[in-house]
Amino acid sequence: MTEPQKTEAKPRIVLIGGGHAHALVLRTFAEAPLDGAEITLINPGPRAAYSGMLPGHIAGHYPREALEIDLRKLGKAAGATLIEARATGIDRAGGRVLLEGGENVPYDFAALDIGITSEMPALPGFVEHITPAKPLDAFADRWEHFVGHAPANASVAVIGGGVAGVELALACAHRLPQARVTVYEAQDTALTALGRGARARMLRHAARHGVTILTGKRLRAAEAGSLRFADDTTAAFDFAIGTGATRPAPWLTETGLDLHEGFVTVGPTLQSSDPAIFASGDIAHLSHAPRPKAGVFAVREAPVLAHNLRAAVEGGTMRTYHPQRDYLKLISTGDKRAVADKWGLPLDGRWLWRIKDRIDRGFMADLH
Incomplete structure (x- = not known):
């Protein structure tokens, strides 16, 4: 048998x-x-x-x-x-x-x-009162709920003045044009990852949208509707976004x-x-x-x-990954414009948004 x-x-x-x-x-x-x-x-x-x-x-x-x-x-x-x-x-x-x-x-x-995640669990009140920008799904859900219930002249606080923080602040300002949007950066300078020209352009877009960027504002604690900073100042908010941590x-x-x-x-x-x-x-x-x-x-x-x-x-030979030294940063500015930064050479305009949109839609199309 x-x-x-x-x-x-x-x-x-x-x-x-x-x-x-x-x-x-x-x-x-x-x-x-x-x-x-x-x-x-x-x-x-x-x-x-x-x-x-x-x-x-x-x-x-x-x-x-x-x-x-x-x-x-x-x-x-x-x-x-x-x-x-x-x-x-x-x-x-x-x-x-x-x-x-x-x-x-x-x-x-x-x-x-x-x-x-952008959570800062060691910071008192962060988990209870601030929405981290990552994970993305949870952030998008909470933002949509806020938009549907936002009071007139709402106050939006963004913790972290890096590229992600300022880009999201501009997006918030475009979605809620009556809102007061403020970015709080712990360091003395915001947008330090960008070249001088791209940084200047992003700051101009922030001013155009009425977004305030405050530096030297290290968050010490959060309470319901209020942020407390290391310099003992406070700020009120209706919705707070955390972008300053990569955990x-x-x-x-x-x-x-x-x-x-x-x-x-x-x-x-x-x-x-x-x-x-x-x-x-x-x-x-x-x-x-x-x-x-x-x-x-x-x-x-x-x-x-x-x-x-x-x-x-x-079985077979493994490939190696060697990342490029610099990469093209296409940063949206809220209203279907974008700023580009690579090798310190900045560009700005609606045509860059169209390029970014085409790249992003192409990426998603490849996955469907």
Whole structure:
């Protein structure tokens, strides 16, 4: 009697988080299936927001569905299983991803693209009274609710005077032109990531929209409707947005992976200190070429990550990722204009918004 042949179990790839890089990896596997592996995607919900179009949505230019990436559809096309849950840890010894509620998902290879949060839990009153700009979905939900119930002459406070903070402030001012929008920056200068010319243009747009930018205002505490700063001054608000922090998930400290300020340290192949675990997007720290947190790097990392996950399963040579030194920053100014900054050469105008809009819509079209 012939014994039945045993089928060898397929390697298990678990993608933790539905960030931009993982969405593009799924698209790649949909186009060129990875038949030699079982693929699982873990994300709190079936959709993820595209960060490039968020300011446009806040300003009222895009409906919510325009910036939502359908992870369920992408997963199905790639032959992946979507688990709607929040990851809370990685048991590397047991090869398991731990989920909220006590469930776990076994893996042979795992990849992290869980993004970051703008929460500042150590700051008194932040969690209760301030809406962090990240995660994006929760922020967009709370903003839409506020817009629908905003009082006349509402006061909007934006904590953090970086590019993200000022861009969102301009979007808020466009959506609610009667609102008083104020940006509070802890340092002596706002928009320090921009070249001098682009910074000057953004400040002019802020003035045109009536957005006030106050520097040297380090937040000390938040109360219901009131902010308190280190200089003992206070400011009233109806809606407060936190953009000044980039905080990784605290459970990463329990994984035993090498971290840099809480972010997962990776090398040129996007592998962490554990070669079976990859990381990309904002949660990754590129040890060989540190870069600021920006979506452009997640997008450029995606082809390398997809290739290297395939190589991990099928065997083959890993590719290396070397990010560009500088990148084109296209920053919306609220009213369908944009400022561009690269190599310190600023540009400004409605035509730049049209370019940004075309790039963003093209990105989303590729994922549908």
